[in-house]
Amino acid sequence: MRTKASNQVNIDFPSRSANEGFARTVAACFAAQLDPTLDEVNDIKTAVSEAVTNAIVHAYPDTIGKVSMKLKLYEDNVLEMVIRDWGVGIADVEQARTPMFSTGGEERAGMGFTIMESFMDNLRVRSMPGKGTTVTMKKRICRRAGGR
Amino acid sequence: MAVDCMCREREMTVTLSGELDHHGAKQVMARMDSRIDLELPRRLTVDMGGVTFTDSSGIAVLLRAHRRMAQLEGSMTVINVPVQADRVFRAAGLHRIIHFE
Numbered sequence: 001m002r003t004k005a006s007n008q009v010n011i012d013f014p015s016r017s018a019n020e021g022f023a024r025t026v027a028a029c030f031a032a033q034l035d036p037t038l039d040e041v042n043d044i045k046t047a048v049s050e051a052v053t054n055a056i057v058h059a060y061p062d063t064i065g066k067v068s069m070k071l072k073l074y075e076d077n078v079l080e081m082v083i084r085d086w087g088v089g090i091a092d093v094e095q096a097r098t099p100m101f102s103t104g105g106e107e108r109a110g111m112g113f114t115i116m117e118s119f120m121d122n123l124r125v126r127s128m129p130g131k132g133t134t135v136t137m138k139k140r141i142c143r144r145a146g147g148r
Numbered sequence: 149m150a151v152d153c154m155c156r157e158r159e160m161t162v163t164l165s166g167e168l169d170h171h172g173a174k175q176v177m178a179r180m181d182s183r184i185d186l187e188l189p190r191r192l193t194v195d196m197g198g199v200t201f202t203d204s205s206g207i208a209v210l211l212r213a214h215r216r217m218a219q220l221e222g223s224m225t226v227i228n229v230p231v232q233a234d235r236v237f238r239a240a241g242l243h244r245i246i247h248f249e
Contacts, residue, residue, distance in 0.1 A: 017171035
Protein backbone atom coordinates (compact mmCIF):
# COMPACT_ATOMS: atom_id res chain seq x y z
CA MET A 1 0.00 0.00 0.00
CA ARG A 2 1.00 3.53 -0.70
CA THR A 3 2.02 5.90 2.08
CA LYS A 4 -0.54 8.46 3.19
CA ALA A 5 -0.60 11.80 1.45
CA SER A 6 1.25 14.42 3.51
CA ASN A 7 -0.73 17.26 1.99
CA GLN A 8 -3.82 17.45 -0.18
CA VAL A 9 -6.00 19.97 -1.98
CA ASN A 10 -9.33 19.32 -3.67
CA ILE A 11 -11.10 21.77 -5.94
CA ASP A 12 -14.26 21.51 -8.03
CA PHE A 13 -15.08 23.86 -10.87
CA PRO A 14 -17.49 24.05 -13.81
CA SER A 15 -16.23 22.94 -17.24
CA ARG A 16 -15.73 26.47 -18.55
CA SER A 17 -12.64 27.06 -20.66
CA ALA A 18 -11.69 30.08 -18.53
CA ASN A 19 -10.91 27.58 -15.75
CA GLU A 20 -8.09 25.91 -17.74
CA GLY A 21 -5.68 28.64 -16.69
CA PHE A 22 -6.99 28.62 -13.13
CA ALA A 23 -6.53 24.85 -12.72
CA ARG A 24 -2.95 24.75 -14.01
CA THR A 25 -1.99 27.74 -11.86
CA VAL A 26 -3.43 26.05 -8.74
CA ALA A 27 -1.44 22.89 -9.54
CA ALA A 28 1.76 24.91 -10.03
CA CYS A 29 1.25 26.75 -6.72
CA PHE A 30 0.59 23.49 -4.86
CA ALA A 31 3.70 21.89 -6.39
CA ALA A 32 5.83 24.86 -5.31
CA GLN A 33 6.27 23.35 -1.82
CA LEU A 34 8.41 20.61 -3.45
CA ASP A 35 10.84 23.26 -4.72
CA PRO A 36 10.57 22.13 -8.36
CA THR A 37 12.71 23.48 -11.19
CA LEU A 38 11.09 25.80 -13.73
CA ASP A 39 10.96 22.92 -16.24
CA GLU A 40 9.19 20.70 -13.69
CA VAL A 41 6.63 23.45 -12.94
CA ASN A 42 6.00 23.86 -16.67
CA ASP A 43 5.57 20.10 -17.13
CA ILE A 44 2.97 20.05 -14.33
CA LYS A 45 1.11 23.05 -15.77
CA THR A 46 1.10 21.56 -19.27
CA ALA A 47 -0.13 18.12 -18.19
CA VAL A 48 -2.91 19.63 -16.03
CA SER A 49 -3.92 21.92 -18.88
CA GLU A 50 -4.29 18.93 -21.22
CA ALA A 51 -6.32 16.86 -18.74
CA VAL A 52 -8.64 19.74 -17.81
CA THR A 53 -9.08 20.76 -21.46
CA ASN A 54 -10.10 17.16 -22.29
CA ALA A 55 -12.77 17.30 -19.57
CA ILE A 56 -14.04 20.64 -20.86
CA VAL A 57 -14.03 19.78 -24.58
CA HIS A 58 -14.86 16.08 -24.63
CA ALA A 59 -16.58 15.12 -21.36
CA TYR A 60 -19.23 17.82 -21.59
CA PRO A 61 -19.52 18.68 -25.31
CA ASP A 62 -22.87 20.48 -25.05
CA THR A 63 -23.27 21.22 -21.37
CA ILE A 64 -21.39 22.64 -18.43
CA GLY A 65 -20.56 19.94 -15.89
CA LYS A 66 -18.42 19.44 -12.81
CA VAL A 67 -14.68 18.87 -13.03
CA SER A 68 -12.75 17.96 -9.92
CA MET A 69 -9.02 18.19 -9.36
CA LYS A 70 -7.29 16.47 -6.43
CA LEU A 71 -3.67 17.26 -5.77
CA LYS A 72 -1.75 15.06 -3.35
CA LEU A 73 1.75 15.15 -2.03
CA TYR A 74 3.47 12.01 -0.80
CA GLU A 75 6.47 11.69 1.52
CA ASP A 76 8.70 10.39 -1.26
CA ASN A 77 8.43 13.71 -3.16
CA VAL A 78 5.76 12.36 -5.49
CA LEU A 79 3.02 14.66 -6.69
CA GLU A 80 -0.23 12.99 -7.69
CA MET A 81 -2.86 14.86 -9.69
CA VAL A 82 -6.31 13.38 -10.26
CA ILE A 83 -8.64 15.11 -12.73
CA ARG A 84 -12.14 13.70 -12.78
CA ASP A 85 -15.34 14.42 -14.68
CA TRP A 86 -18.81 12.88 -14.75
CA GLY A 87 -19.32 13.40 -18.48
CA VAL A 88 -19.80 11.20 -21.54
CA GLY A 89 -16.79 8.97 -20.91
CA ILE A 90 -14.44 7.31 -23.40
CA ALA A 91 -15.49 4.04 -25.07
CA ASP A 92 -11.96 3.10 -26.19
CA VAL A 93 -9.25 4.53 -23.95
CA GLU A 94 -6.41 2.92 -25.93
CA GLN A 95 -7.61 4.63 -29.12
CA ALA A 96 -8.02 7.97 -27.31
CA ARG A 97 -4.40 7.74 -26.12
CA THR A 98 -3.09 7.22 -29.67
CA PRO A 99 -1.15 10.25 -30.98
CA MET A 100 -3.10 12.37 -33.47
CA PHE A 101 -6.40 10.70 -32.59
CA SER A 102 -9.07 13.27 -31.78
CA THR A 103 -12.82 13.64 -31.88
CA GLY A 104 -12.45 17.38 -31.34
CA GLY A 105 -12.18 18.38 -35.01
CA GLU A 106 -9.67 20.85 -36.42
CA GLU A 107 -9.48 22.78 -33.19
CA ARG A 108 -7.70 19.96 -31.41
CA ALA A 109 -4.39 18.32 -32.31
CA GLY A 110 -5.08 14.92 -30.73
CA MET A 111 -1.85 15.17 -28.74
CA GLY A 112 -3.21 15.69 -25.21
CA PHE A 113 -2.54 12.21 -23.79
CA THR A 114 0.82 12.01 -25.61
CA ILE A 115 1.92 15.21 -23.87
CA MET A 116 0.61 14.08 -20.47
CA GLU A 117 2.51 10.80 -20.91
CA SER A 118 5.76 12.45 -21.88
CA PHE A 119 5.70 15.08 -19.11
CA MET A 120 4.57 12.81 -16.26
CA ASP A 121 6.20 9.67 -14.83
CA ASN A 122 2.92 7.81 -14.82
CA LEU A 123 -0.49 8.27 -16.43
CA ARG A 124 -3.61 6.21 -15.77
CA VAL A 125 -6.91 6.76 -17.53
CA ARG A 126 -10.10 5.10 -16.29
CA SER A 127 -13.34 5.74 -18.09
CA MET A 128 -16.86 4.41 -18.48
CA PRO A 129 -19.17 5.62 -21.24
CA GLY A 130 -21.96 7.64 -19.66
CA LYS A 131 -20.23 7.73 -16.26
CA GLY A 132 -17.16 9.86 -16.75
CA THR A 133 -13.38 9.78 -16.82
CA THR A 134 -10.63 9.86 -14.20
CA VAL A 135 -7.09 10.78 -15.20
CA THR A 136 -4.40 10.08 -12.60
CA MET A 137 -0.92 11.50 -13.17
CA LYS A 138 2.16 11.14 -11.02
CA LYS A 139 5.45 12.91 -11.10
CA ARG A 140 8.41 12.63 -8.77
CA ILE A 141 10.10 15.97 -8.17
CA CYS A 142 13.86 15.58 -7.89
CA ARG A 143 15.40 16.75 -4.64
CA ARG A 144 17.90 19.42 -5.47
CA ALA A 145 21.44 19.28 -4.13
CA GLY A 146 21.70 21.59 -1.14
CA GLY A 147 17.95 22.23 -1.13
CA ARG A 148 15.67 21.74 1.90
CA MET B 149 -3.91 36.21 -25.57
CA ALA B 150 -2.94 38.86 -28.11
CA VAL B 151 -2.63 38.35 -31.87
CA ASP B 152 -0.88 40.99 -33.93
CA CYS B 153 -0.82 40.58 -37.72
CA MET B 154 1.35 42.61 -40.08
CA CYS B 155 1.58 42.12 -43.82
CA ARG B 156 3.74 43.80 -46.48
CA GLU B 157 4.10 42.64 -50.05
CA ARG B 158 2.52 39.30 -49.20
CA GLU B 159 4.95 38.62 -46.40
CA MET B 160 2.98 38.23 -43.22
CA THR B 161 4.15 38.21 -39.62
CA VAL B 162 1.85 37.08 -36.82
CA THR B 163 3.04 37.94 -33.32
CA LEU B 164 1.43 35.93 -30.52
CA SER B 165 1.67 36.85 -26.85
CA GLY B 166 0.18 35.63 -23.58
CA GLU B 167 -1.13 32.18 -22.68
CA LEU B 168 -2.07 30.11 -25.73
CA ASP B 169 -4.44 27.42 -24.44
CA HIS B 170 -7.75 26.00 -25.65
CA HIS B 171 -9.57 28.98 -24.09
CA GLY B 172 -7.72 31.43 -26.33
CA ALA B 173 -6.97 29.23 -29.36
CA LYS B 174 -10.33 29.64 -31.07
CA GLN B 175 -9.94 33.39 -31.29
CA VAL B 176 -6.31 33.09 -32.45
CA MET B 177 -7.35 30.67 -35.22
CA ALA B 178 -10.18 32.94 -36.34
CA ARG B 179 -7.89 36.01 -36.43
CA MET B 180 -5.17 34.19 -38.36
CA ASP B 181 -7.64 32.56 -40.79
CA SER B 182 -9.29 35.84 -41.70
CA ARG B 183 -5.99 37.70 -42.15
CA ILE B 184 -4.50 34.89 -44.27
CA ASP B 185 -7.67 34.83 -46.43
CA LEU B 186 -7.49 38.60 -46.83
CA GLU B 187 -3.76 39.00 -47.54
CA LEU B 188 -3.01 35.66 -49.26
CA PRO B 189 0.61 35.76 -48.07
CA ARG B 190 3.44 33.93 -49.84
CA ARG B 191 5.37 33.70 -46.62
CA LEU B 192 4.09 33.51 -43.06
CA THR B 193 6.26 34.03 -39.99
CA VAL B 194 4.76 33.22 -36.60
CA ASP B 195 6.63 34.94 -33.77
CA MET B 196 5.99 33.15 -30.47
CA GLY B 197 8.46 35.17 -28.40
CA GLY B 198 5.72 36.57 -26.16
CA VAL B 199 3.91 33.29 -25.48
CA THR B 200 4.14 32.59 -21.74
CA PHE B 201 2.40 29.19 -21.86
CA THR B 202 1.06 26.75 -24.41
CA ASP B 203 -0.23 23.18 -24.61
CA SER B 204 -1.55 21.04 -27.47
CA SER B 205 -3.85 23.93 -28.39
CA GLY B 206 -0.76 25.73 -29.68
CA ILE B 207 0.03 22.69 -31.83
CA ALA B 208 -3.47 22.84 -33.34
CA VAL B 209 -3.04 26.57 -34.09
CA LEU B 210 0.29 26.00 -35.88
CA LEU B 211 -0.94 22.94 -37.80
CA ARG B 212 -3.98 24.85 -39.01
CA ALA B 213 -1.89 27.81 -40.23
CA HIS B 214 0.56 25.37 -41.83
CA ARG B 215 -2.30 23.69 -43.72
CA ARG B 216 -3.67 27.04 -44.90
CA MET B 217 -0.24 28.12 -46.14
CA ALA B 218 0.23 24.80 -47.95
CA GLN B 219 -3.10 25.36 -49.73
CA LEU B 220 -1.80 28.76 -50.84
CA GLU B 221 1.49 27.13 -51.89
CA GLY B 222 3.28 29.43 -49.47
CA SER B 223 5.74 28.73 -46.68
CA MET B 224 5.61 29.11 -42.92
CA THR B 225 8.32 29.58 -40.31
CA VAL B 226 7.91 29.74 -36.54
CA ILE B 227 10.42 31.89 -34.67
CA ASN B 228 11.38 32.75 -31.06
CA VAL B 229 9.77 29.65 -29.53
CA PRO B 230 10.04 29.82 -25.71
CA VAL B 231 11.48 26.84 -23.80
CA GLN B 232 8.12 25.64 -22.44
CA ALA B 233 6.44 25.70 -25.86
CA ASP B 234 9.45 23.99 -27.42
CA ARG B 235 9.15 21.07 -24.97
CA VAL B 236 5.47 20.69 -25.91
CA PHE B 237 6.18 20.83 -29.65
CA ARG B 238 9.07 18.36 -29.38
CA ALA B 239 6.95 15.89 -27.36
CA ALA B 240 4.45 15.98 -30.22
CA GLY B 241 7.11 15.62 -32.95
CA LEU B 242 6.01 18.91 -34.51
CA HIS B 243 9.54 19.62 -35.75
CA ARG B 244 9.05 16.93 -38.36
CA ILE B 245 6.22 18.95 -39.94
CA ILE B 246 6.81 22.60 -39.18
CA HIS B 247 9.89 24.71 -39.85
CA PHE B 248 11.26 26.34 -36.68
CA GLU B 249 14.03 28.90 -36.58
